[in-house]
Amino acid sequence: MAKTIGILTAGGDSPGLNAAIRGVGKAAIGAYGMHVVGFRDGFRGLMENRGSSLSPSDLSGILTIGGTILGTSRDKPNRMPVGKKTMDMTDAIVATYHNHHLDGLVCLGGGGTQKNAFHLLQNSLNVITLPKTIDNDVALTDITLGFDTALGIATDAIDRLHSTAHSHHRIIVVEVMGHNAGWLALGAGIAGGADVILIPEIPYDIEAVAEAIRHRSRTGSRFSIVAVSEGSMSRAQAETLQQAQALVDQAKGSKKRTRRSVEKAKAAKAKFSEIKEQVGNSTLQLSQELEQLTGLESRVTILGHLQRGGTPSAADRLLATRLGTACAGLVNQGMFGVMVATRGDGTEPVPLEDVVDKRKTVPLDHPWIQSARDIGVCLGDA
Ligand code: F6P
Numbered sequence: 244m245a246k247t248i249g250i251l252t253a254g255g256d257s258p259g260l261n262a263a264i265r266g267v268g269k270a271a272i273g274a275y276g277m278h279v280v281g282f283r284d285g286f287r288g289l290m291e292n293r294g295s296s297l298s299p300s301d302l303s304g305i306l307t308i309g310g311t312i313l314g315t316s317r318d319k320p321n322r323m324p325v326g327k328k329t330m331d332m333t334d335a336i337v338a339t340y341h342n343h344h345l346d347g348l349v350c351l352g353g354g355g356t357q358k359n360a361f362h363l364l365q366n367s368l369n370v371i372t373l374p375k376t377i378d379n380d381v382a383l384t385d386i387t388l389g390f391d392t393a394l395g396i397a398t399d400a401i402d403r404l405h406s407t408a409h410s411h412h413r414i415i416v417v418e419v420m421g422h423n424a425g426w427l428a429l430g431a432g433i434a435g436g437a438d439v440i441l442i443p444e445i446p447y448d449i450e451a452v453a454e455a456i457r458h459r460s461r462t463g464s465r466f467s468i469v470a471v472s473e474g475s476m477s478r479a480q481a482e483t484l485q486q487a488q489a490l491v492d493q494a495k496g497s498k499k500r501t502r503r504s505v506e507k508a509k510a511a512k513a514k515f516s517e518i519k520e521q522v523g524n525s526t527l528q529l530s531q532e533l534e535q536l537t538g539l540e541s542r543v544t545i546l547g548h549l550q551r552g553g554t555p556s557a558a559d560r561l562l563a564t565r566l567g568t569a570c571a572g573l574v575n576q577g578m579f580g581v582m583v584a585t586r587g588d589g590t591e592p593v594p595l596e597d598v599v600d601k602r603k604t605v606p607l608d609h610p611w612i613q614s615a616r617d618i619g620v621c622l623g624d625a
Pocket residue numbers: 255256353376377378420421422473551
């Protein structure tokens with residue numbers, strides 16, 4: 244009998260999602276004779292039973308379109324806001340899955356989505372995932388869908404910002420997305436010729452950054468471009484964050500679950516989030532500090548969601564099609580509980596349990612880091 248599969252997109256939107264929906268759908272219908280049901284707005288649509296059949300014509304003409312035709316949300320099956328409450332809606336999701344007689348569910352998303360899909364796997368649903376995020380921080384895959392497009396957009400922005408930087412002899416601090424990993428800032432920084440690149444993996448010494456900029460001024464380059472990940476932090480901020488993390492870990496490790504210990508854990512988590520938020524909002528402060536320390540005028544450009552929008556690059560369309568068609572093939576074989584990872588020119592199914600709760604950050608010995616250092620880029624730590 245023909246198989247029926249569900250498909251949804253969850254987490255932040257990312258260029259190439261429609262190309263991936265198309266890849267999964269066209270292969271599932273055309274090559275394997277399956278029926279495909281698209282669910283709206285991530286796991287919320289599954290919970291609210293908002294699914295409808297996707298026909299070949301629904302999958303036509305979407306290859307180059309940004310965003311996702313299915314809509315997305317950051318809702319989690321086990322902690323979903325419903326009215327004024329946050330509830331575990333896993334049972335409702337399981338019911339929808341069975342109502343549609345699904346043989347499997349394809350979830351396209353980043354780290355959070357992998358975790359949510361794993362939760363559904365533990366509730367006996369046949370799930371399979373594709374890795375998507377412009378941050379490129381999903382574990383065990385060479386690259387994620389959307390990264391290449393965002394890299395192009397951020398690089399183009401840095402190219403353009405050079406005009407003002409050198410004409411006005413200014414520092415331009417350009418904030419690139421990446422709350423926990425520096426792939427995008429590092430890649431775009433190198434490709435765009437940034438003079439300083441700050442990433443979360445290397446807490447920076449503000450004096451070292453200022454000195455690199457002053458050195459450029461002394462040697463005739465009276466402007467500097469600083470590419471900074473939104474999650475990058477000073478050494479002092481990194482220390483405070485580490486202390487907050489230690490308190491969270493301590494609270495987690497506590498064996499006795501008394502009212503006091505639960506409250507302590509809540510407070511530790513809240514403190515950690517507060518510091519994380521401060522870190523995420525400190526680019527303006529960084530710019531002001533650099534202005535004071537160097538005597539040069541400084542301006543901030545925050546690229547924000549521009550990096551997630553618009554037409555996916557050719558590389559992302561190709562990747563989306565490779566991942567999508569590989570996914571349909573695995574579903575046809577009955578392989579679930581895996582993420583379809585990119586491996587070189589191919590793809591590889593990796594168990595979801597190996598992917599969840601991990602993050603692919605930039606290793607300090609990564610070749611991109613070495614290349615940046617070799618061409619004289621300041622990474623904030625010298
Ligand atoms: O996960 C990708 C990402 O683009 C992060 O870099 C960023 O912090 C986050 O999404 C912001 O997403 P939103 O504002 O849509 O919640």
